[in-house]
Amino acid sequence: MDLLIILTYVALAWAIFKIFKIPINKWTVPTAALGGVFIVSGLILLMNYNHPYTAQAQKAVISIPITPQVTGIVSEVTNKQNALIKKGDVLFKLDPTRYQARVSRLEADLVTAIHNTESMKGQLTEALANTQRVSAERDRLYKDYQRYLKGSQARVNPFSESDIDNARQNYLAQDAMVKSSVAEQSQIKSQLDSMVNGEQSQIVSLRAQLTEARYNLEQTVIRAPSDGYATQVLIRPGTYAAALPLRPVMVFIPEQKRQIIAQFRQNSLLRLESGDMAEVVFNALPGQVFTGKLTTILPVVPGGSYQAQGTLQSLTVVPGTDGVLALIELEPNAQVESLPDGIYAQVAVYSDHFSHVAVMRKVLLRMTSWMHYLYLDH
Incomplete structure (x- = not known):
């Protein structure tokens, strides 16, 4: 310029x-x-x-990398490539056989567990009745043993040593049966008493596993997270899709307010303020100037950000070579909306200082726009 x-x-x-x-x-x-x-x-x-100017500007768009939550073979892919897709529409499907089988198995296990719980309740009732029965028999045998034992202490003993010993052994055997019945009763009651929120723990565990399995089954159908469009759909039926964050299989562009991101020289910060008027020209629309305003100045320079990596860090760029990023919001315009996302532009921002000089910047910006009829690159 x-x-x-x-x-x-x-x-x-x-x-x-x-x-x-x-x-x-x-x-x-x-x-x-x-x-x-x-x-x-x-x-x-x-x-x-x-009145700062930059030729490094772009119609920016935020994309969403689509990564399936489960792993499988792609069985179906949408045919709406680069066309508007509504939220919830199917993007692609994975073969659900394995996940459906797990759901079916857990449903069967849950039915079995519920039946076993009902069966244990019946067993507990039976064990209680059995405990009462064998306890009553033990009490009767104990009385018989006491009668034999008391008779052996009389002056004339009507019972032989063998009778007394048999009575004692019968009592002890029946007492052992009572203890066995009580232990069985306690075991059944313990299983029934392992409750979580009023439900038997095994059933709760199976319900949780079934919920997870059904969720995984639902994730075999990958749907649009919002209104937007899928671009460069390269997957096809038979593609192996892995649930790995670093291996997205599709790029989805959600509907969003289009903004221009411009990179200015760092010394332009002296005159860049939110709310300043801005004008934008696009290589693809020669001879036209679009107005807007500067909305935000990003608080960090990209080249100056570092991440913990377990190694000592040094400067990755020469100071001053990275520009300051600013967001330009344009007034609604059908021509701008129809432009492909990511297209390049040139931006001028007009401050309140020396406003009469801004006329020259506006003239030069329009001359730049007219020159786009002749060439596209700077």
Whole structure:
């Protein structure tokens, strides 16, 4: 853009020499040249300082890498490539056989566990009844044993030693049966008493596993996270899709407010403020200028951010080479919305200082836009 100012001055000087028929000699030419140096230099300094310009700008868009939550073979892919997709529409599907089988197995295990719980309740009732029965028989045998034992202490013993011993053995055997029945009853009751939120723990565990299995089954159908479009869909049925964060299989572009991200020189921070008026020209739309405003200046320079890596860090860039990033919000315009995301642009921001110099910046920006008819790259 500075070259445009110089060329404009040269053209004006040449026109003045021709129109006013100023003679070309050792006084007029050096005067025009030196005057041009001072005038052009002053204007460029004032303009660049107070009304920053950058050719490093882009229509930015945030993309979402699509990575499946489960691993499997792709069985179906959407045919809506680069077309509007509504939130919840299917992007692609994975073969669900393995996950459906796990759901079916856990459903069967859950039914079995519920049935076993009901069965244990019946067993507990039976064990309680059995304990009462064998306890009653033990009490009867104990009384018989006591009767035999008391009779053996009489002056005339009506019972033989064998009768007394048999009564004692019968009582002890029945007492052992009572203890066995009580232990069985306690074991069944312990299993039934292992409750979580009022439900048997094994059933709770199986329900949790079943919920997870159903979730994984649902994840075999990958859906659009929001309204937007999928671009460069390269997966096909038969592709192996892994649930790894570093291996996305699709890029989804959500519907969003389009913004221009511009990179300015670091010394432009002296005049960049949120709310300043901005103008943008696109390589793809020559001869047109779009207005907006500077909304945000990012608080960090990308090259100055570091991450913990277990090694000592040094400067990764030469200080001053990385620019300051700013967000430009344009006024609604159908032509801008129709442009491909990521397209390049040039941006000028106008501060409140030396506003009369801003006219020159606006003229130069429009000249830059007209030059896009001739070439696209700077």
